[in-house]
Amino acid sequence: MYSTRYLETTGVTYLLRDWLTQRVNAEALIWLDEKRELISSGANLRVFFTAFSLVPSYTGKQNLELAPQDLQAASTLRKNWFPGHWTVDQAARTLLVLALPKDSPEKYLHTLDQVFTTADIGELVALYQALPLLPEPERLQKRAAEGVRSNMTAVFNAIALRNPYPAEYFDNLAWNQMVLKALFVGSPLLIYGLDARMNPELLRMLLDYADERKAASRPVSLELWRLVEIGGGDLETWRNN
Numbered sequence: 135m136y137s138t139r140y141l142e143t144t145g146v147t148y149l150l151r152d153w154l155t156q157r158v159n160a161e162a163l164i165w166l167d168e169k170r171e172l173i174s175s176g177a178n179l180r181v182f183f184t185a186f187s188l189v190p191s192y193t194g195k196q197n198l199e200l201a202p203q204d205l206q207a208a209s210t211l212r213k214n215w216f217p218g219h220w221t222v223d224q225a226a227r228t229l230l231v232l233a234l235p236k237d238s239p240e241k242y243l244h245t246l247d248q249v250f251t252t253a254d255i256g257e258l259v260a261l262y263q264a265l266p267l268l269p270e271p272e273r274l275q276k277r278a279a280e281g282v283r284s285n286m287t288a289v290f291n292a293i294a295l296r297n298p299y300p301a302e303y304f305d306n307l308a309w310n311q312m313v314l315k316a317l318f319v320g321s322p323l324l325i326y327g328l329d330a331r332m333n334p335e336l337l338r339m340l341l342d343y344a345d346e347r348k349a350a351s352r353p354v355s356l357e358l359w360r361l362v363e364i365g366g367g368d369l370e371t372w373r374n375n
Contacts (some may be wrong), residue, residue, distance in 0.1 A: 145231050146267050147210045150225045153198055157222050162192040166226055170233040184231050186249060186257065190223040199223055212267060214298035214326050220263065227260040228267065236269050243273060250277055255286055263291035266299040272353060275303050282312045287319055292326060301327025310336040313361075314343060323357045329364055337365035 155163060170184040198207075198220050208215045217225070231249075231364055236242050246268075262281045265274055278300065281293035294300065294312050304312065309331055315324055317340075340358055347354045 146208075146215075147229060148230050149207055149211060150232075153200065153204065154193070154222060154225055154229075157196070157198065158193045158226075162226075165192050166229065170229060173230060173233040174235060176235050179248075182230060182234065183249065183252070186227055189226045189230070190256070193222045193226050195221050195223050198225060198292070212298075214301075215266060216296050217263075219296060224260040224263060227257065228264040231261070231264055231268065239270055239273075243270060246274070247276070250280075255288060258284075258286075258289045259292040262289060263297060264291065264299060266302070271299065272303060274299075278303065279308055282308065282315065287321065289319055290315065290319065295321060296324050296326070298326045300325070301331060306331075306333055306335060310339055311347070314339050317343065317355055317358055317362075323355075323361075329362070332361060332365045334365070337362060340365070 154166070158166075166189075169181065171183070173182045198204075198217065200218055200220075205216060205218055208217055231246075234242055234245055250258070254263060258281070262278070265271065265278055268274065278293055281289055282300075284290050294316055300309060300312055310333070313325065313328065313336060314321070316325065340362055344354045344358060344362075
């Protein structure tokens with residue numbers, strides 16, 4: 135009997151490939167399928183790393199431009215998965231990662247560590263976006279936290295925004311720091327679970343941040359005030375101080 139995670143991963147693989155079938159040429163699809171087959175058969179890891187790097191030269195980097203029914207299919211397979219902003223190369227790279235053999239979790243996780251360590255910005259974005267789709271997600275928390283600490287906004291956004299992974303696996307400390315950093319770097323608060331995971335410590339951090347902005351005569355995000363209201367903060371008292 136297959137696990138729920140296995141069924142999710144298998145369905146996601148078929149869905150991603152179906153999207154690519156409609157958006158890349160036959161040559162690119164044949165190349166991708168050949169590499170996936172080699173990787174899943176246990177080929178030398180050099181095959182995976184080389185293919186992962188070369189993906190954009192075969193697929194291009196255009197947006198997937200998914201229709202509402204595509205997004206509904208994605209959410210059905212994996213709750214809160216929203217790849218509406220994904221590109222074709224990100225989808226293809228996710229397929230390659232999903233093709234990695236998983237018979238040995240330790241070996242699989244070691245390979246993931248290697249690819250994260252050597253990845254460029256574009257590759258990191260694809261990897262962090264794919265985190266909620268990968269096996270052993272509970273063992274990827276430290277890697278996800280590294281993405282949040284990144285000084286590259288695109289990488290930070292890949293894990294923090296429109297990604298269900300943080301809401302499901304971050305503790306309150308990591309979660310609160312991520313939300314505050316999103317405000318600090320000017321990212322929109324398109325964070326899954328934001329309202330549900332509001333907590334007293336985050337409320338305190340948000341008010342402290344607002345105080346700092348006010349003292350520096352800088353504007354305070356309207357999104358911050360919405361969160362403060364959800365957390366039960368007294369806006370009138372703050373505004374009168």
